[in-house]
Amino acid sequence: MSATDKTAGRTAGQAGGKAADRAGTGQAGTGQGAARDAAPPGVSRRRLLGTAGAVGAAGLVVGGGAGAAVAVGTRDEPTALTTVGSAHVPFEGAHQAGIVEPAQACGHLAAFDLKAGADRKAAAALLRRWSDAVRGMTAAGRPTTPAAYDDQVADDAGPSSLTVTFGFGRSFFTRTGLTAKLPTALAPLPDFPADQLDAKRSNGDLWVQVGADDALVAFHALRVLQKAAAGSATVRWQMNGFNRTPGATDRPRTARNLMGQIDGTNNPKPSDADFDKRIFVPASGSPDWMAGGSYAVVRRIRMLLDTWDHLSVAEQERVVGRRKSDGAPLSGGVETTPVQLDKINPDRSLAIAGDAHIRLAAPASNSGAAMLRRAFSYHDGIGTDGTPDAGLLFVAWQADPMTGFVPVQRKLDGADGLSRFLRHEASGLFAVPGGAGKGEYVGQRLLEG
Ligand SMILES: C=CC1=C(C)c2cc3[nH]c(cc4nc(cc5[nH]c(cc1n2)c(C)c5CCC(=O)O)C(CCC(=O)O)=C4C)c(C)c3C=C
Numbered sequence: 001m002s003a004t005d006k007t008a009g010r011t012a013g014q015a016g017g018k019a020a021d022r023a024g025t026g027q028a029g030t031g032q033g034a035a036r037d038a039a040p041p042g043v044s045r046r047r048l049l050g051t052a053g054a055v056g057a058a059g060l061v062v063g064g065g066a067g068a069a070v071a072v073g074t075r076d077e078p079t080a081l082t083t084v085g086s087a088h089v090p091f092e093g094a095h096q097a098g099i100v101e102p103a104q105a106c107g108h109l110a111a112f113d114l115k116a117g118a119d120r121k122a123a124a125a126l127l128r129r130w131s132d133a134v135r136g137m138t139a140a141g142r143p144t145t146p147a148a149y150d151d152q153v154a155d156d157a158g159p160s161s162l163t164v165t166f167g168f169g170r171s172f173f174t175r176t177g178l179t180a181k182l183p184t185a186l187a188p189l190p191d192f193p194a195d196q197l198d199a200k201r202s203n204g205d206l207w208v209q210v211g212a213d214d215a216l217v218a219f220h221a222l223r224v225l226q227k228a229a230a231g232s233a234t235v236r237w238q239m240n241g242f243n244r245t246p247g248a249t250d251r252p253r254t255a256r257n258l259m260g261q262i263d264g265t266n267n268p269k270p271s272d273a274d275f276d277k278r279i280f281v282p283a284s285g286s287p288d289w290m291a292g293g294s295y296a297v298v299r300r301i302r303m304l305l306d307t308w309d310h311l312s313v314a315e316q317e318r319v320v321g322r323r324k325s326d327g328a329p330l331s332g333g334v335e336t337t338p339v340q341l342d343k344i345n346p347d348r349s350l351a352i353a354g355d356a357h358i359r360l361a362a363p364a365s366n367s368g369a370a371m372l373r374r375a376f377s378y379h380d381g382i383g384t385d386g387t388p389d390a391g392l393l394f395v396a397w398q399a400d401p402m403t404g405f406v407p408v409q410r411k412l413d414g415a416d417g418l419s420r421f422l423r424h425e426a427s428g429l430f431a432v433p434g435g436a437g438k439g440e441y442v443g444q445r446l447l448e449g
């Protein structure tokens, strides 16, 4: 089976409805793990054993004898990539890649500012260079990188589900004289009283989200973008994140965050009737260049882990409203059981506490407001206060932040039980246009329309 074949299987396994030219939300049962974890039918036993390290080598002796081990080590023929390396996500599509696909194991978020004098034409040329480079790097088979940018860091790997997603910050429109095309939905986020934001690590003219299931592939992609930006834009900030490695769990499971909670369960699903409406700007939407696009709210949320870890598991569960072991709501059932916010315990207390995170964040508590959360964890060592500088690179996707992130964060800010253990340290809002068609670059309708 070729890399493309495997990808076709992966995509079909994830497709859950209308939005699903690329689908899956990192939820248990959406098929992400099924595709990533499945025994790779086209991968030879030779390859499996040859890459399995010490454990594999031991297995080899038991299963195939020492002679087979020698054969693996000495035969000089190309071997198939595992499914992790060969899985690829198409660059072209109605929506940009990196929104509905499950969050990969490695992620980089970066904002770039245009250099003084870089105008609309320079920005268009940059987006063209970036799109062409990403088109090559995400392709099936052996990814290609424009020779001028290539450092060969990702040479031996496949695309590894690489996605690169581009967005425009509010300042981009002033810098390029495109204020007539500024979306209303890109109005600055309101000040949330509990925020402790660092302006230098917030916002920016252009935003890039890189995700891949291999750390070298993700690094390489960001490095290529940075080189392609030379002369036009410089990095304003960069944040590096991670998730669990595909195949690390016994079956597809929803991710855990650094507080140990199962996080992502009640995300909108591509199979939901209103998924597209909630997450993507419709074809008839305004401005027209945002058709098929989405708005990304990015928050670097530090977790006060030393304080959090002092709570008992029962206290931690009360704060969130879900069981830590399996993510089941405290109103009963299993992880996927709908939450019953009005459930009363025998002692007449609320099963989901009045200030529980899932009560205050639920669409039912926010006039239906919903967003697609697709986060990476981060760990930047120990902070100056001696505690882990770790938390969540929270990325929320929605058709309009005013019917997604904003009302929910207004409700949560300093008020839900979880906010006592969090600190919002950086923030950004970006307009992410629809995907590029064949031969197009991302943002072409904005920059040439
Ligand atoms: C403004 C939006 C949100 C912020 C900021 C946010 C931060 C945040 N959340 C967790 C952990 C969990 N969140 C969970 C559910 C959940 N969170 C939000 C919104 C924000 N979270 C929503 C809309 C929901 C779904 C609510 C529902 O409909 O039930 C959960 C439970 C599992 C799940 O459904 O995903 C956890 C756990 C952290 C750690 C965090 C900041 C670091």
Ligand SMILES: [Fe+2]
Pocket (backbone or CB within 6 Å): 357, 361
């Ligand atoms: Fe949350």
